[in-house]
Amino acid sequence: MPHVRVTRRAHFCSAHRLFHDDWSDEKNREVFGDCSNPNWHGHNYVLDVTVEGSVDPVTGFVMDLKALKEVMNARVVDDVDHRNLNLEVPWLEGIVPSTENVAVAIWERLAEGLPDGIRLQSVRLQETPNNSVEYTGPGEG
Amino acid sequence: MPHVRVTRRAHFCSAHRLFHDDWSDEKNREVFGDCSNPNWHGHNYVLDVTVEGSVDPVTGFVMDLKALKEVMNARVVDDVDHRNLNLEVPWLEGIVPSTENVAVAIWERLAEGLPDGIRLQSVRLQETPNNSVEYTGPGEG
């Protein structure tokens, strides 16, 4: 059966701040600019998760998108939507929540939650209409 | 000369929270849901400002869009982008920063900053792709 990539999109709205708490406000501002604002700011994130596998000859599905949506909600979206990425997400603890770092952490959350035979192919995370990142896994180093 | 409406779009990213500090967390959550999260959340707001006036026969402009952009930046965007709408915006002090209230406050900021002959016609503020509000001024009551 052919291998196909399937992408499911989700949205979440979060607050965050880029900073190191052992740096001065000045140093944080110098490195992170407005993104270090101590009073936080936030974004409507757009998350595109792509999985790959062979098409099931009976259903015509690589993976039921309802199942993928549920994994994404249970392991990612429910934890971050209307939350503070610095303070409230156990799997982001100790991480500067740059778009890059959040995408890598989302990869790790999802890679272990997928059914057999389904390969996580890409996590794409858009922070603003002009800024986005894509992580395709540790094999790419 | 014909009257035309001109719309300029801007974007800003802010943190906010819907709550009353004289209410319990439970009451805030009951009324405002996830939007009352004490650790904040945030959005990529999309702001569409529409002005109306007669077309200048020499320039073909109702209003130079660069000038409108500068007014929007100086009186609104610079104050809210990468800021916390509850804590850092003088003209939102004491206001629950619902999309409705922020749109009305932006109207007031802009109405007094426009050149003679230009009427502010509409402030449209989109909080998420599915939720937006429009305020067309106090005359509509």
Place this chain on the structure above:
Amino acid sequence: MPHVRVTRRAHFCSAHRLFHDDWSDEKNREVFGDCSNPNWHGHNYVLDVTVEGSVDPVTGFVMDLKALKEVMNARVVDDVDHRNLNLEVPWLEGIVPSTENVAVAIWERLAEGLPDGIRLQSVRLQETPNNSVEYTGPGEG
């Protein structure tokens, strides 16, 4: 308190067909073109519902958008999503499901489902990225 318009967007995917069953296939094709295809076709409809009211001084809301979403789901979206507009929607029975007619029918479904003090201002229905209609109620005749 200021009057503000609030818009909530929803999506639904439906099959439909434009035809009169007392017309020949040829006449249906002549009037309705490909839209009369006897084997149906379908669309991802985008529905924007705008309501208007005064801003509640306590909540900052014209209307809780969760409540508006629930009315839209209960009275419209649940009836039409993944359904056939000609065969399965009681409130479209006997109506050619043109975008115009569907928008008017949605207006009627929603106008009677809104809380006191909230005026339905507009139903906008997009059938394709290039084709949309807007109905603002019977008063406009």
Place this chain on the structure above:
Amino acid sequence: MPHVRVTRRAHFCSAHRLFHDDWSDEKNREVFGDCSNPNWHGHNYVLDVTVEGSVDPVTGFVMDLKALKEVMNARVVDDVDHRNLNLEVPWLEGIVPSTENVAVAIWERLAEGLPDGIRLQSVRLQETPNNSVEYTGPGEG
């Protein structure tokens, strides 16, 4: 029968320049900025034309959108797409092709081309994702 507004979207790609040929290059640049570049620049314009009328009880249409599309193509799009708005469009001769002026000219082209009973309600012209204008006719002065 209810009155409904129907919108058809079209796209065209044109070159233009904002300038007066009896002004110096310096004066043109001072007033029109980069838009006065003597070597032209261009845009992907997005045109939304809205008409209003009562819904035909037989077809369910205000106006057949294929007919509206043909009027828009014959009277507007075919004249401006892949053309120079300053040099090649008879109905823009002698006009500074600002978005405002082009929208007003498009209104005039379309108002006289519509069938009886159909009122042109709005011409909306987007020059860039952030800049657009809307003209709703001479009655609004």
Place this chain on the structure above:
Amino acid sequence: MPHVRVTRRAHFCSAHRLFHDDWSDEKNREVFGDCSNPNWHGHNYVLDVTVEGSVDPVTGFVMDLKALKEVMNARVVDDVDHRNLNLEVPWLEGIVPSTENVAVAIWERLAEGLPDGIRLQSVRLQETPNNSVEYTGPGEG
């Protein structure tokens, strides 16, 4: 000459249904959910076809996009637009019209219709704004 990928987007509106006719309605609903509705539903599909080749030193084109558009229309879009994917498309006969299966079938339609020197690189098919698939050919298994 450099190798470049060129993407052409097309749209089509179709009805479909996911089901096996040797299964009961209950089993079809259990596996395919609302997508198995016996009265059909439909979508505005967005199709992105990407081809790859070396840039012609005279024209600057990998492939004339008008020619690619014509191949896409003649071999795909004309067959599926305003059609029923289960009943009316010879090259989908006997196939559950999941997005995956339709994308693979479109690949096969296009791979044999392209000029020499042009490699079909990807068929991306979006069923809804949140659901899409990509097929990059049989070599990837």
Place this chain on the structure above:
Amino acid sequence: MPHVRVTRRAHFCSAHRLFHDDWSDEKNREVFGDCSNPNWHGHNYVLDVTVEGSVDPVTGFVMDLKALKEVMNARVVDDVDHRNLNLEVPWLEGIVPSTENVAVAIWERLAEGLPDGIRLQSVRLQETPNNSVEYTGPGEG
């Protein structure tokens, strides 16, 4: 550290024309169609530049997006925005400004402007909503 791809989007508005000046107008029109119009036409180009590198463990960035934006502005956008791609851009001299050729030229402009450790991964250039190209560098031949 993980390798991540980071994409920054920019916009520019330019005039251009596809033609060879040693060909007749007829031949140019035959090969390039409306794109050869001697009076120019233009587009709102959308440019997506993707770079790849390892995530800096201190900042969480592959590359500061402000720095990427500045490189893109200084080496590309400032040269082409509100300009004529045939007449005014030194690094496009002698090149038919097809989307393919412009994307390759942009690649060359950017590849030499990036900091150590950052690999240019892709230049994607959209000329219209339906037409785009992607160049991933000379290694792909």
